[in-house]
Amino acid sequence: MLQRNLFALAFLLAGLVCAAAHGPTPQKADESVTIPAPPEHVWALIAAFGGIGQWHPLVLKVEATGGDAAGAERVLTLAKGEITEGLDEADLAGRRLSYRLSKENIEAIPVSFYTATIEVLPAAGGSEVRWSARFYRADTSNFPPDELNDDAAIAAMSDFLRRGLEGLKAKAGGQ
């Protein structure tokens, strides 16, 4: 796969990995699902920034601060550890959240930084939810091991989004 060898910047200055210090080669995950429930109902589940644990099967526990407005934070406990996400924008009219990874943990999920957007759109029979992320692999040197390379990052992020949307659908669908 081409992406196996994709570049990520060697910002391993003095051995330090700085989140958001990345340069040229981000990766992408993009998932969507149609849910037979009104957009406002689906949005209510998503807009509660600290409520992701109510519908995402991979999120075991959430500790949230700051409510549902920009600046809020949530610490997600996943199977292999914690990550922290920060809410950057809550567009209520557009039913759209934009947030970022503010504290990485490559044991929990093998990426070194991401921004993500989740939005709810009206669709025939209910709602369409689109969830996308822009991220960098865990090991941003030019020769990452397999478990920390671009493929691993794409697989992990895509799986996280897809299973989250499945959980969201199960939670919201038909109610």
Add this chain to the structure above:
Amino acid sequence: MRLKPALASSAIQLLATGLVVAASSAWATPPVVAVVSQQAASVALIDVETTAVMATIAVPRVPAGIAAAPNGARLFVTHPDLGLISRIDVGARRVDARFSIGREPFGIAIIDAGRSLLVTDWSADALIRIDAETGAETGRVAIGRSPAGLVVDEAAGRAYVADRESDTLSVVELTSLTRIAVVPTGRAPFALALSPDRERVYVANVRSGDLSVVSTARLIEVARPKVGLMPYGVAVTADGARILVSNQQSGKLALVDADSLAVVADPRIGSYPEGIAALSNERAAAVNWAGDEVVLVDLADVKVIARIGVGAGPRNLTILPENGSMGATGADRARP
């Protein structure tokens, strides 16, 4: 030949940086932009009047920055992880040379009427000068950490470089390749643009979400308005009245009034926009990285008027000056 004398003699040479393009005021609506797609490893040539993709040129892996020679005959593309610059013969629509350059060449600009390149080296923390014919390094100067975008004011004999991890703007004197000033900016400066009157450099700061306005006469930051989430591209209209900032995280284009420095509009233009260019006072082109498209934006109506599909992962674009070498659209464009 359709080369316009006003363009050839313009005091401000082409300002392509590989990351952003400040439109020079000498032409109204340049017909062609070149777009570099990172995942697809290609460069698309797009006629922005017809919105047609005229050509898609394969390049080496993971290209990042792009700049056009002032006569439009060549494009230069950086490939940071390969330590490589590829040179495209625009008329032949193919890569005709590859130069091994530094460690991680990223931002790029062209000087000396196309004879030399200036390239930022992200991991060597340097600005490197290169002979555009041979690829030989002809000089370098140490600058701040992880230098990203650059913009050149040849009339003033200067290059301005965004030192992303130092939160500074480096000012380099071109003849001697000397770093003559270091201007503190917001956090994580990445892309930048020069005002047409050359009095200001605008620097987009990714982490602090603001725009450093630097006076070129005083070499200090004179203002730093907030512009949005993760600004990754900046350009200025030809009349200097509007500063265009692509806010990657929110998918918006911020239109900033150059006098008041207020955001006067910020329409959503797509998914993770990055590189942006002002085509005229009324029109801009930007890439949407996650949407695999280029959008044309009408700046008066503040709306997207065209979406043009390109190879996966577009990051940057540059205006291709007319030189008659495009070949595809008529006899008047025969190669010189």
